[in-house]
Every structure is written in C-alpha cells, then in structure tokens.
Amino acid sequence: MIPVQEILNWFEEVAPLQLAAEWDNVGLLLGDPTKQISRVMTCLTLSEDVADEAVEGSAGLVITHHPIPFRPVSRISTLEPTGKILWKLANAAICVYCPHTAWDSALKGINQQWAELLGLENVRPLAEPQPDGTGVGRIGELPVPVTLGDLIERVKASLRLDRVGVAGELIRPIRRVGIACGSGGELIPAAITAQCDTLVTGELSYHRVLEAKAWGLTVVLVGHYASERFAMENLARLLAEAFPSLTVWASKKEGDPICWV
Secondary structure, three states: OEEHHHHHHHHHHHOOHHHOOOOOOOEEEEOOOOOEEOEEEEEOOOOHHHHHHHHHOOOOEEEEOOOOOOOOOOOOOOOOHHHHHHHHHHHOOOEEEEOHHHHHHOOOOHHHHHHHHOOOEEEEOOEOOOOOOOOEOEEEEEEEEEEHHHHHHHHHHHHOOOOOEEEOOOOOEEEEEEEEEEEOHHHHHHHHHOOOOEEEEEEOOHHHHHHHHHOOOEEEEOOHHHHHHHHHHHHHHHHHHHOOOOEEEEOOOOOOOOOOO
C-alpha cells in the first residue's frame, strides 16, 4: 500500500503539470492524496463502463487521459452522465488523476512514443519547444524517404489498425513527419512552417483537412482513440515498473466509441 501522493510525485517528474495547456483541467480531480492504495487502472476516457471496471477491480486510483470533469460543474448528480460517473467513483473512494496535455508533451509522452514507433530520427517538438526538450507535438525525419502509402502501412502496423484516413497522393515521397496525438488541427500551421511532408494525427475537421491540402501538406488520420490509447497501456507498464508493490492495469473494457467498417 502506498499513498496516492507518491504517485502524484512520480508524475511531476515524468509529466510535470506545467506542460499542460492553459485551457486544460489536469492533476488530481477527485479524491484524497493521502489515501493508501494498492491497485491502479489507466484509461483514455472515464466512461461509465470504465468506471464500473474500476469499482469492480477495487482500484484505488484511476489515471485517465481525458479529464472528468473537463469544464467546471455546478452540481454533481446521477441525473447527468458526468455526475453519475463521479458519484459512482466517489462512493467507492476511488481517486482520479488526469495528466492529459502534460502527458502529450512530456519527454516520454504520447507524441514522443508515437514518433519512436514510426522510427523517426532527430525528433523534437513541433511547436512551443522548451530548453528541456519538451513541447507540443513532435517532428522528425525518416532515415530514408518512403512513399505516403508505405508510411501509412507503417502507421497501421504500429497501432494495430486495419484502416486510416488519408488526404494526399499515395505515391508522394515522405521524409519529414509531424506528429500530433488527439485532435491536431491547431498544429497544421506549425507543420507547414516546419516544411513537413505529412502530419499524422488522430482527427481533423473537414475544413482543417482542406486547409492542409491547400498548403500541400498530406495528412494521415488514425482516429482520436487509436492515436492515444496505446500510450495509456504503456503508462500502466511504466507505473508497474516504478511501483512494483502496486497492481496496475490498463482498462480492459475501454474501446473506440467509433466503429470503423
């Protein structure tokens, strides 16, 4: 058994909260940091079925990538979805911690992990670079140029996907790749300025895709869930290594809310 605060201290080393975007809601969002726990679950999003899994699995702490609540709430009631989840977790004395955009931008965070999965070299932040190497998104170069079609196959293999969305010619040569987990629309200008050949991200709006194409930037869309979920599985492994006395697992009930057919 260890106190929740010990895990929070670990996060401050791995993904300091000052890396989070100003609009984000990160940190300990529910619970008592002095609570002694032995079981931790990670997930991308705390939906009701994932909350049920945490209760059934006797988790003392849930680390969710997406904040709950995300925006300020005036009441917590089982009459609405967010309140129902929070009430259920509070009744089970389960703490909730959210690293979100701090974990996106951390030195070993989601975007860095994704760049390494794709075999990029000279990896650095795509935007807002800091002296310590942290920053928003990632950019890197492939050791040798490949076609967009070949890069897509590499992306699919790295994330175990059957299909992705693409805007661009499959025969186009690709060398410089931008990475943005989740919704990467805000990083399109940075990718264009950095002369990326393509931006690999979770999702983009229709008009953002048109903007990228107009500037000659190809885009690869893997879906929001796929672009981030793998890193929550990795986070469970990292926590288990850092705290051998804990039982840590990534949610087994969680899945992509979008069915790809």
